[in-house]
Amino acid sequence: MSSSLTSGFDRRLFLTSLLGAGAAAVGLSGCAESSAATGSEGVSTAPLSDKVPAGTKLKIASYQGVQQLQFRLAKLPKPPFTVSSWLNIGAGPDVINAFRAKSLDVANNAGIPPIQAYYQGFDAKIVAINITRKPNYLFATKPGSDIRTVADFKGKKLAFSQGQAQGVVLLRALKQAGLKYDDVNLVPLTSNQFLTALQSGQVDIAPLANSQAPAYLKQYGSKGAHTITTDVVDLLNLLWAPVSVLNDPAKAAAIAAYVPQWAQGQVWQYEHPDVWNEEFYVKTQNLSLAQAKDITALANKPLFPPSWSEAIKWEQETADLLAEGGFVKKFKVDSLFDHRFESIAAKAVPEEYQR
Numbered sequence: 001m002s003s004s005l006t007s008g009f010d011r012r013l014f015l016t017s018l019l020g021a022g023a024a025a026v027g028l029s030g031c032a033e034s035s036a037a038t039g040s041e042g043v044s045t046a047p048l049s050d051k052v053p054a055g056t057k058l059k060i061a062s063y064q065g066v067q068q069l070q071f072r073l074a075k076l077p078k079p080p081f082t083v084s085s086w087l088n089i090g091a092g093p094d095v096i097n098a099f100r101a102k103s104l105d106v107a108n109n110a111g112i113p114p115i116q117a118y119y120q121g122f123d124a125k126i127v128a129i130n131i132t133r134k135p136n137y138l139f140a141t142k143p144g145s146d147i148r149t150v151a152d153f154k155g156k157k158l159a160f161s162q163g164q165a166q167g168v169v170l171l172r173a174l175k176q177a178g179l180k181y182d183d184v185n186l187v188p189l190t191s192n193q194f195l196t197a198l199q200s201g202q203v204d205i206a207p208l209a210n211s212q213a214p215a216y217l218k219q220y221g222s223k224g225a226h227t228i229t230t231d232v233v234d235l236l237n238l239l240w241a242p243v244s245v246l247n248d249p250a251k252a253a254a255i256a257a258y259v260p261q262w263a264q265g266q267v268w269q270y271e272h273p274d275v276w277n278e279e280f281y282v283k284t285q286n287l288s289l290a291q292a293k294d295i296t297a298l299a300n301k302p303l304f305p306p307s308w309s310e311a312i313k314w315e316q317e318t319a320d321l322l323a324e325g326g327f328v329k330k331f332k333v334d335s336l337f338d339h340r341f342e343s344i345a346a347k348a349v350p351e352e353y354q355r
Contacts, residue, residue: 043125043243048340049253052080056250058258059083061098061107063090069280070265073272079261081254091191092116092163099124099242106245106255108262110165111236111311114336115319119328123243125338128259128345129311130237130266131303131355135230137169137207140216142198143223147205150177150230153184159194159206160186162327165234166194166207168318171325173232181325198225210298211281214291235314237300246338259341260348266302267349273299303355304345308337 060083062068068086070076087104089095092113098104100122117124141147147156150173161167174184187203194206195216205228208216213227239262245251269276273296281292305311315333323330346354 043123043338044247044249044252045340046249048256049249050256052253052257053250056081056254057084058251058254059085059087059103059105060258061089061095061104062086063088063108065284066280067108067262067265069284070269071261073275073279074265074268076261076264076268079254080257091161092165093161093190096120096122096124096163102244105251106239106241106258108237108239110168110234111238111315111318112165112168112234112322113163114238114240115315115322115328115333116163118331118336124240124336125243125246126238126240126308126311126336127246127255127338127341128239128262129305129308130263130345131305131310132233132235132237132300133303134298134300135169135210135233136300137166137209137232137234138213139170139173139205139228139230140198140208140213141224141226141228142201142204143220143225145204145224145226147228149228150174151179153177153205154179155184156204157185157187157202159189159197159203161190162188162322164191166191168321169207169232169234171321173230175321176230176232211285211295214287214294218291236311238311252340256341256344259344263302263304263345263348263353267353270299270302302349302353304349304353306343306346306354308339308342312337 058081060067065086065088087098089098089104089107090109092109093116095104095107095109095113096117099107099117106127114124114126139150147153153174158170160170174181187197189197189203194203194208195212197203198206198216199220208227217225217227239255239259241255246255277289277292277296281287281295282289287295312334315336319328319331319333322328
């Protein structure tokens with residue numbers, strides 16, 4: 001483990017605080033070794049069935065009800081399986097724990113949760129990729145802060161979630177600014193704690209989603225809070241599922257049927273920003289129409305690549321970045337992708353969204 005990373009916090013306590021009860025049950029000692037042993041074993045390579053057996057059910061994550069709303073507004077056809085539950089769950093650590101508890105079959109996350117799951121020794125695979133070319137996150141300061149650039153992060157307390165996209169965005173921003181990990185104080189939190197930590201001054205900086213920033217600035221902008229934008233992106237928006245689910249032929253077929261609708265729902269949202277602003281941001285998130293338009297203006301055009309080569313390269317860079325900091329051990333990320341699903345999303349959308 002890198003000695004530079006031992007300054008500021010205890011690494012084992014840090015991991016335990018983020019990974020929660022599910023990881024504690026496995027035990028952190030030797031977790032990387034166990035994942036290396038189990039990460040690619042027992043994975044089905046059987047061709048996916050184009051027919052979903054009657055009675056098949058899936059438990060699907062839909063954070064803030066986004067998936068159901070997309071499907072309803074886009075008037076997508078009824079899927080050939082039953083959604084037994086839509087879970088309002090989005091944070092990577094929460095998704096991993098739900099996978100462990102067998103209360104969730106498929107989820108939508110960024111690139112880092114599958115890496116984190118592998119490090120914990122939990123077998124799961126990526127089944128769909130959406131490439132994001134523009135930043136989804138920016139850095140917000142606590143009220144009264146004079147921090148203006150990432151270079152100013154030196155010596156400051158930064159909210160850091162190792163198991164979530166926000167964590168990788170922060171690490172990439174620090175690297176881009178030439179800051180080492182021991183130049184800053186990484187405060188272990190999960191993303192749902194970031195706003196409270198900022199408001200209370202527990203941290204100086206926290207990465208916030210573009211959709212979170214307007215409400216925060218509306219409340220604290222007059223008190224000196226502001227945001228810092230960068231060109232750092234988190235490239236991957238993906239679907240993934242436990243290997244135990246993917247090894248069930250019926251559920252694998254159902255996920256293969258779900259992937260096209262997942263892709264089509266995002267395309268519909270992108271092509272109908274005015275409707276989405278009203279139906280989601282105004283009606284469910286209590287934002288003003290002006291705030292909604294500001295968020296939508298930053299939205300990424302969904303891109304579903306027929307080949308996952310770029311995604312695998314990016315995922316490897318992310319895993320290596322975490323390994324450099326001593327957060328995980330080095331490994332090859334190829335085993336995180338179930339290539340049986342590789343072209344499904346791209347084939348479900350118009351050509352302009354296939355890249």
